[in-house]
Amino acid sequence: MELNKKLALIENILEAEVGKEGLNRDTILGEIGDWDSLTQLSLVIIMKEKFNKELTGSQIRSMVTVQDILDYME
Amino acid sequence: MINPMDLTGKRILVTGASSGIGKETAIHLSKLGASLVLVARNEEKLLDTIFSLEGTGHSLHHFNLKDIDNIEEFLEEIINKIGKLNGLVHCAGINELRPLGITDYNFLHNTMLINFYSFVELVRVISKKKNCAKSTSVVVMSSVASIKGDKSKTAYCASKGALDSAVRAMAKELAVKNIRVNSVVAGFLKTNMYDSYIKELGEEAFNENVLRYQYLGLGEPIDASNAIAFLLSNASKFITGTNLIVDGGYLS
Numbered sequence: 368m369e370l371n372k373k374l375a376l377i378e379n380i381l382e383a384e385v386g387k388e389g390l391n392r393d394t395i396l397g398e399i400g401d402w403d404s405l406t407q408l409s410l411v412i413i414m415k416e417k418f419n420k421e422l423t424g425s426q427i428r429s430m431v432t433v434q435d436i437l438d439y440m441e
Numbered sequence: 442m443i444n445p446m447d448l449t450g451k452r453i454l455v456t457g458a459s460s461g462i463g464k465e466t467a468i469h470l471s472k473l474g475a476s477l478v479l480v481a482r483n484e485e486k487l488l489d490t491i492f493s494l495e496g497t498g499h500s501l502h503h504f505n506l507k508d509i510d511n512i513e514e515f516l517e518e519i520i521n522k523i524g525k526l527n528g529l530v531h532c533a534g535i536n537e538l539r540p541l542g543i544t545d546y547n548f549l550h551n552t553m554l555i556n557f558y559s560f561v562e563l564v565r566v567i568s569k570k571k572n573c574a575k576s577t578s579v580v581v582m583s584s585v586a587s588i589k590g591d592k593s594k595t596a597y598c599a600s601k602g603a604l605d606s607a608v609r610a611m612a613k614e615l616a617v618k619n620i621r622v623n624s625v626v627a628g629f630l631k632t633n634m635y636d637s638y639i640k641e642l643g644e645e646a647f648n649e650n651v652l653r654y655q656y657l658g659l660g661e662p663i664d665a666s667n668a669i670a671f672l673l674s675n676a677s678k679f680i681t682g683t684n685l686i687v688d689g690g691y692l693s
Contacts, residue, residue, distance in 0.1 A: 382542070405540045405592060408641070412539060424643070 368417075373440050376417070377433060380409050392434040414439060445676035449474030452498075452574070453528035453673060454519075456506060456563070459486035461632035462582055463532030464493075465662035466669050470530075471495045473670055478519060478526070480504050481533070506533050506559035507551075513566045520572050527574045528673045529567050531560045531581040534600075536634050538593040538641060549596045556600035561607060564622070568615050576619050580672045581608065582665065583624040585688050591650075605684045612682030621681035625668045628688030630660040657689035664689075 368376075374390045377383075381400030383390060396402040407427045414420045420439050430436060453470055457463035459481035467477050467490055476498035481487045482505050491501050500523060504515050520526065534556045539548055560581055567573050586594055587601035605624050612622040629635060629651050639647060652658065668687045671677050686692060 380542075404642075405542075408538060408593060409540045409543050411641075412543060 368440065370437075373437060374433070376413065377436055380413060381406060390433050392432065392437065394433045396430060396432065396436075410436065444473070446473055446670050446674040448670065448674055451475045451527040451673065452478065452524060453530060454478040454480060454516075454526055454563075454567070455530045455532060456480045456559075457531070457533030457582075458490050458501075459483040461532070461634070462627070462630065462662045462665045463530075464490045466530055466532060466666040468493050468495075469663065469666040469670060470673070471499065473674075475528075475673075478502065478523065480506070482506075506563075507554045509554065509558055509562050512559065512562045516563070516566045516572065525572060525574045526567055527577055529563055529577075529579045530669055530673070531563060531579075533559065534582060536584075536586075536594075536597050536637075539596065540593050541595050544595050549599075552596040552600050553603070556597070557603045557607070560604060564611060564615075568611075568618060568620055570618070573618070573620060576675075576678075577621070578673045578677070579611070579615075579620060579622040580669050581622075581624045582669075583608075583626045583684060585626060585628050585686075585691050587626060587684070588692055608684065609682045616681065621672075621677070623672045623677075623681060624684045625665055625672065626684045626686045626688065626692075627665045628655050628660055628691040630662055630665060632662055635659065651691070655689040655691040660687070660689050 378385060378390050383400035385399055411422050414422050418440055422439065448470055453475045455463055455467045455477055458467045458479035467479055471477055471494040474496065477494060479487060479490060479501040484503050487501050491499060502519060535552060564579055581604050583604050584601045586598045587605045590598050608622050608624045615622060664687055668685055672680065672685065
């Protein structure tokens with residue numbers, strides 16, 4: 368998947384309000400959208416369905432920036 | 442001494458019999474004298490169930506209940522071979538947490554297929570005169586989710602609510618055929634659904650969200666099995682169209 372598609376996916380999950388420039392790798396998750404337990408559960412499900420990756424609770428909790436999510440989107 | 446929940450000679454079909462409440466129920470019903478017709482997807486696990494049964498006259502069948510269009514042919518083939526059924530217990534079901542933002546039609550449909558549509562199709566076929574005995578009891582596993590909502594459970598709650606409503610309509614329509622239809626509204630029991638809750642949300646969340654209200658503690662599959670056996674037996678012959686709550690106090 369191309370980078371801009373991955374970023375759009377993350378933007379969608381987070382319901383991020385990012386304006387025209389969109390997300391970038393360094394964006395702090397908690398600052399641009401809802402980074403709560405429901406959002407995290409959505410991310411777990413999407414990662415499993417689209418990338419076949421099983422994220423653990425501690426992996427989720429250690430995520431700070433958009434890049435931390437991208438690292439798992441291989 | 443009498444056993445009011447005696448099921449000797451009753452032929453009962455159990456779906457979802459390879460794990461959890463379905464497995465426990467199949468074993469329990471066999472101890473009460475029933476002959477079981479077990480249905481599940483997982484062949485290996487289903488074998489494990491059948492080896493745990495007491496008595497004789499049991500059979501096992503692999504079938505994916507999502508294959509709604511073929512349920513009729515599948516059931517009639519079994520019934521032609523072994524005879525009319527005295528009961529149905531629908532335990533097959535899925536409970537996947539999914540926030541509303543990603544609960545799309547496909548996910549919703551998949552949940553309804555296994556939890557609800559397959560049940561209606563099973564009852565539609567079994568309730569035909571040629572397929573059921575003179576006195577038949579249908580029991581379906583519902584959940585407190587039918588009554589009490591929770592985050593990430595729109596699909597599951599709706600599917601269980603659909604079951605509890607359908608039970609009332611079916612009971613009225615099928616009374617003339619001497620078929621009773623009821624659901625068991627279970628609280629939180631120690632099944633793999635509990636295990637996945639703990640895995641996804643943690644024990645602390647379980648204590649805070651569930652055990653605080655379910656003051657008899659975490660239930661066991663046998664608690665549901667006993668309620669199911671009661672609703673199948675003649676001891677409940679005056680009970681139909683109801684949702685029997687077995688929840689350790691959760692909804693009170």
